[in-house]
Amino acid sequence: MQSYKLEREIPVxxxxxxxxxxxxxxxxxxxxxxxxxxxxxLLLEAMGCLxxxxxxxxxxxxxxxxxxVRTLVGGFMLELIGALHxxxxxxxxxxxxxxxYGYHNWTPFHPEGLKLLLDEYxxxxxxxxxxxxxxxDADADPKTGRVRGVIAHNIEGYRYIPAKTFVDATGDAVLAxxxxxxxxxAGRDTDKIMPGxxxxxxxxIDWDRVDIVRDDPDAIHYNIGIPGPADKVEEAIREGYxxxxxxxxxxxxIMGGTLGSANAGHIYNLNALNxxxxxxxxxxxxxMAQEYKRFYKDKxxxxxxxxxxxxxxxxxxxxSRRIVGEYELTIxxxxxxxxxxxxxxxxxxxxxxxxxxxxxxEYRAFCERNARLRLGRGECHGIPYGILVPRGWENLWVAxxxxxxxxxxxxxxxxxxxxxxxxxxxxxxxxxSIRTGQPACDLDTAQLVESLRQAGxxxxxxxxxxxxxxxK
Numbered sequence: 001m002q003s004y005k006l007e008r009e010i011p012v013x014x015x016x017x018x019x020x021x022x023x024x025x026x027x028x029x030x031x032x033x034x035x036x037x038x039x040x041x042l043l044l045e046a047m048g049c050l051x052x053x054x055x056x057x058x059x060x061x062x063x064x065x066x067x068x069v070r071t072l073v074g075g076f077m078l079e080l081i082g083a084l085h086x087x088x089x090x091x092x093x094x095x096x097x098x099x100x101y102g103y104h105n106w107t108p109f110h111p112e113g114l115k116l117l118l119d120e121y122x123x124x125x126x127x128x129x130x131x132x133x134x135x136x137d138a139d140a141d142p143k144t145g146r147v148r149g150v151i152a153h154n155i156e157g158y159r160y161i162p163a164k165t166f167v168d169a170t171g172d173a174v175l176a177x178x179x180x181x182x183x184x185x186a187g188r189d190t191d192k193i194m195p196g197x198x199x200x201x202x203x204x205i206d207w208d209r210v211d212i213v214r215d216d217p218d219a220i221h222y223n224i225g226i227p228g229p230a231d232k233v234e235e236a237i238r239e240g241y242x243x244x245x246x247x248x249x250x251x252x253x254i255m256g257g258t259l260g261s262a263n264a265g266h267i268y269n270l271n272a273l274n275x276x277x278x279x280x281x282x283x284x285x286x287x288m289a290q291e292y293k294r295f296y297k298d299k300x301x302x303x304x305x306x307x308x309x310x311x312x313x314x315x316x317x318x319x320s321r322r323i324v325g326e327y328e329l330t331i332x333x334x335x336x337x338x339x340x341x342x343x344x345x346x347x348x349x350x351x352x353x354x355x356x357x358x359x360x361x362e363y364r365a366f367c368e369r370n371a372r373l374r375l376g377r378g379e380c381h382g383i384p385y386g387i388l389v390p391r392g393w394e395n396l397w398v399a400x401x402x403x404x405x406x407x408x409x410x411x412x413x414x415x416x417x418x419x420x421x422x423x424x425x426x427x428x429x430x431x432x433s434i435r436t437g438q439p440a441c442d443l444d445t446a447q448l449v450e451s452l453r454q455a456g457x458x459x460x461x462x463x464x465x466x467x468x469x470x471x472k
Contacts, residue, residue, distance in 0.1 A: 010151065010158045016042045018430045019150060019163040021135040024052020025416040026399030027169030028118050029076045029423030035125035037431045042161065043122065044133045044152055047314065050118035054416055055111045056314035058199040060261035061253045063415040067348040068103025068377035074458040077420035080117065081107060089113025091256040103377050108253045130154060135175050142180035145393040145441065150175065165395045165430040169423060172272060173321040173402035181390035182324040187271050192356045195266035197316040198285025201309040202260045209302035232299040241295050243288060247363040248355050250292055264292040268357055272320035286311050318354065318414065325404025326441055327386030327471050334381045334409045341465035342445035343382030344452060345421035350374035353411040373408065383413060385445050386468040388426050394439035397426035428452055
């Protein structure tokens, strides 16, 4: 490919204490929690709302935050879920016990409620938000591990934005990669890419007539497809309903009233770091949404009058690019239920690696992983601080699915509640770094854990350490 050299003068913005790239659950939590601690924060978001996959992506259900015995996810995320419930942005059937103590309970919500709350939270905390704005380059020195500023672009053109600290919450590690931090890419560094999904909203569902499936007798986890009408999926595949024979059944979560959010259909071999692949995937996802509409209306009682309202404006990407951090969390850590002195969160969700293709063999492998790689009631593993710091970097952190973890355990912690815990941790770490001079890669993690505890995080480890856990 030929290259073109672009030179221009770019206006220099005011300096901020913290710039956060990406306003999903990780980025929003980082920005809000840091601003609440009194620093000047700028949050840059490519879409027109905060919330990421929970709003623009229409994944209208939070993954489990408890282990069946206790609530693991505290702090900002717990505050947010409680507010969604109190403001009426959840189905009436959902009570606090559902998310506080349930084992593998998913908690549905209305995306418009999440948008509104995050707007209110950022305004109350004093976060400056710029929608429709992307980070397109960085002024950084990989040798010293420091970022001086970022170049952002929106309708007003280019801006150079200097800051003391930075958080990459783009999901795709866009900022970390632009800075020159070491990263791993799905499809390049591994021979497989987990498929994406374009989610949808449906209306006109008669939930009283729907055969609700519960993964657990105590759960209120509305999954239409596994194992409910699995026979109907096979029947529809034989009858040619679908563009592809996707046996990993469609999920439908109740949103309240007659509304449902569909996590249905896989976009196989989707490369989220390739524009053409994303474009083709969005087009295929919209086509598949109509196929699933026909399937639900014809095959699932309660959906006869259902209408397809819309598809998401953001592709549901499960993996793309992850940093090489000071520590890499592994499946061995997960299966050992390992706890860390510097852990900034605890989690219990099963290892959710979707089938890599629509073959019967791959579907059987998915079912086997799903059954084998999960923790029991009362069990959890730690999420150490070191997976949020690109190796050797002094004022750069990540939050969300671009964290440093291997493929399998990443399938557990790539979701919204874990991302929000990571975001609160790095926002708090940025404040600590500014006020103490401690670099991200050598932060006093005992001090960080104590700060997170004061903010409501559930971090019961008895042993603390001033130094983070590092990979050997």
